[in-house]
Amino acid sequence: MPLPIEMAGPPGSGDRRKVDRARYYWQSVDWEGLMKAYPPPGLYETTNGRMSADEMRQLQSARFIERVGDAWKLPFYRDRWTDAGLEPGDIRSLDDIEKIPPFTSDDLKLAIDRAPPFGDHQPGSPEFLANTHVRILTSGGTTGLPRVTLFDAWALEVQGIQSARAFWAQGLRPSDILQITYTNSLANAAWCTLSGAFNWIGATPMTTGSGIVTSSERQLEYAKAWGTTAWFTRAEYLARLAEVARNIGFDLHQLKTRLIISHIGPDADGTRRKRLEEAWNAPVYDNYGTHEIGAVAFECREKSGMHISEDTVYIEIADIASGAILPHGQTGNLIATSLYRSVPPIIRFNMRDLLATQPRETCGCGLCTMKLSNFRGRSDEMVKLRGTNVYPLACMEAVSRDPRANGEFICVVSNEGEGLSLREKFVVRVERNSPSVDPVALQADMETALHRDLGVRVDVEIADPGELSVHTGLGVQNKTKRLLDLRK
Numbered sequence: 001m002p003l004p005i006e007m008a009g010p011p012g013s014g015d016r017r018k019v020d021r022a023r024y025y026w027q028s029v030d031w032e033g034l035m036k037a038y039p040p041p042g043l044y045e046t047t048n049g050r051m052s053a054d055e056m057r058q059l060q061s062a063r064f065i066e067r068v069g070d071a072w073k074l075p076f077y078r079d080r081w082t083d084a085g086l087e088p089g090d091i092r093s094l095d096d097i098e099k100i101p102p103f104t105s106d107d108l109k110l111a112i113d114r115a116p117p118f119g120d121h122q123p124g125s126p127e128f129l130a131n132t133h134v135r136i137l138t139s140g141g142t143t144g145l146p147r148v149t150l151f152d153a154w155a156l157e158v159q160g161i162q163s164a165r166a167f168w169a170q171g172l173r174p175s176d177i178l179q180i181t182y183t184n185s186l187a188n189a190a191w192c193t194l195s196g197a198f199n200w201i202g203a204t205p206m207t208t209g210s211g212i213v214t215s216s217e218r219q220l221e222y223a224k225a226w227g228t229t230a231w232f233t234r235a236e237y238l239a240r241l242a243e244v245a246r247n248i249g250f251d252l253h254q255l256k257t258r259l260i261i262s263h264i265g266p267d268a269d270g271t272r273r274k275r276l277e278e279a280w281n282a283p284v285y286d287n288y289g290t291h292e293i294g295a296v297a298f299e300c301r302e303k304s305g306m307h308i309s310e311d312t313v314y315i316e317i318a319d320i321a322s323g324a325i326l327p328h329g330q331t332g333n334l335i336a337t338s339l340y341r342s343v344p345p346i347i348r349f350n351m352r353d354l355l356a357t358q359p360r361e362t363c364g365c366g367l368c369t370m371k372l373s374n375f376r377g378r379s380d381e382m383v384k385l386r387g388t389n390v391y392p393l394a395c396m397e398a399v400s401r402d403p404r405a406n407g408e409f410i411c412v413v414s415n416e417g418e419g420l421s422l423r424e425k426f427v428v429r430v431e432r433n434s435p436s437v438d439p440v441a442l443q444a445d446m447e448t449a450l451h452r453d454l455g456v457r458v459d460v461e462i463a464d465p466g467e468l469s470v471h472t473g474l475g476v477q478n479k480t481k482r483l484l485d486l487r488k
C-alpha cells in the first residue's frame, strides 16, 4: 500500500532522525497482518482458538524465538541471561525456555533505578519515543513512583483483541451498551477494555470510571437511563453497587443487564459468584490478566476454567519455594512469556499470582485451549503465621459465604511486643452487612470459618459497612487492597 508520507523507522531500527511532522496512528499498524496473526472475534474461534496442540506449540515456539531476539538487544535481558551462562542462539525453541531465569517486578524496579526513567528492560530513549507511537501506562507502586510499562501500537492493539476475544466468548455483541467502571488513567484495564469492546466488537462503551469519577448512585442512575446491558466491573465493586442499590431502594433487576465481565478471585465453592448473580440477575464471568501481558485468560459461557489466549502468551506455573515447573492442577506462581510484545519484551515474568493450569480440551463453546484456574491469591502477600502460610485473599471465601457480612474485608498484619517476645499479629477486619447484625456472634463464627479455611487461628474484628474502604480503596482505586502491612 503506498503511503502518503514517509514512515518513521520501525521499533528498534535506531532511527534517530528528528521528527518534526505529525505521525498518523493508522499507519503505525499493519492491520491486515495484525488480524491474521492475532485473529479477533469472528475469526479466532475457527483459527487460533481451536488449533491442535502441535500446531499451537509450533506457533508459540516461532513467536517465542522472535521475542527472545528482541530481548537480547536490551541490557536487562542481555546481562541476566549472560550471567546465567546463555549466549545468543542457545535458545532454539520453546523446549529451551526453562534455561532462561525468570524475573519479578522487583527486578524491573532495579532496572528503572539503573536507567531512569523507564529502565533498561524496555526501549525508551527520546529518539525512540519520537519515532514510535508509544504510550505510558503504570502499575503497582505503594511507595515512590509507579512502575512504567511502555506500549507501542502493536502491544495496544493485540491487547484490545485479547479483551475482545474474552468479551465475545462471554456474549458481548455489537448491540450491547457496556458500562466500564474502571477509570481510564495510568492503569491499563479500562483502556484495553475500551479498545476490545469498541474497536474489535463494535459494542457501545460507557466509560463511567470508578466510584471516584462517577459515584455509585450515579452509576446506577446512568445504567437505568441509558440502558446498560453489560458491565465491566470488579467483583468487589459489583457487591458494593448491590449494597448501594439496597440502601437507596434501587431495584437492580429493573436494569437490562445481560452479562457481567469481572474478576471474581478465590471462589472454590462458587458462593461468591452465586451471590453476585442473584443480586444482579445476570451471569458473572471471570477473567485473568495483567497490564503487561493483557487479558490472557477468560471464561466462556461454560464457566469451567479460563481459556488461555495461547497465541499471545506462554504460561508456566512454578512452585513458590523451589521454582520448579508444576504439572496441571497444582497451584503456584504464574510465569508469563508474552508472545507478541517487543516494547518491552516480557520473557518469563514471575507475576507472583497464584493459579493452576488445566489440560487442553475441546470446550462446550467450541474453543480448544489450555485453561487456567481461578485466581487464588498473590504469593508476595503471603504472611507466615506460626509456621503456616496465610494468603489474605484466602479469607475471601469465608467472608463471601456469610450473609451477615457484605464481602468487604482487609487483613492487618503488625508487630506486637519487642525483642524475643516480638510476634506478628494478624487481624481480619470484616464489614457487617448492616449495623443491626450482632457483631459478637459474627466475630465468633467468622473466626471459626477462617480457622477452617486458613488452617491457623486469626483474630477477627467487625467493622461497619463502608468503614474499610479507606484502606481497601474499594470503589476509588482500580485495584482493591486486602493486606495492610504495618510491620515496617
Ligand SMILES: [Zn+2]
Residues within 6 Å of the ligand: 299, 300, 301, 302, 307, 363, 364, 365, 366, 367
Ligand atoms: Zn469454552
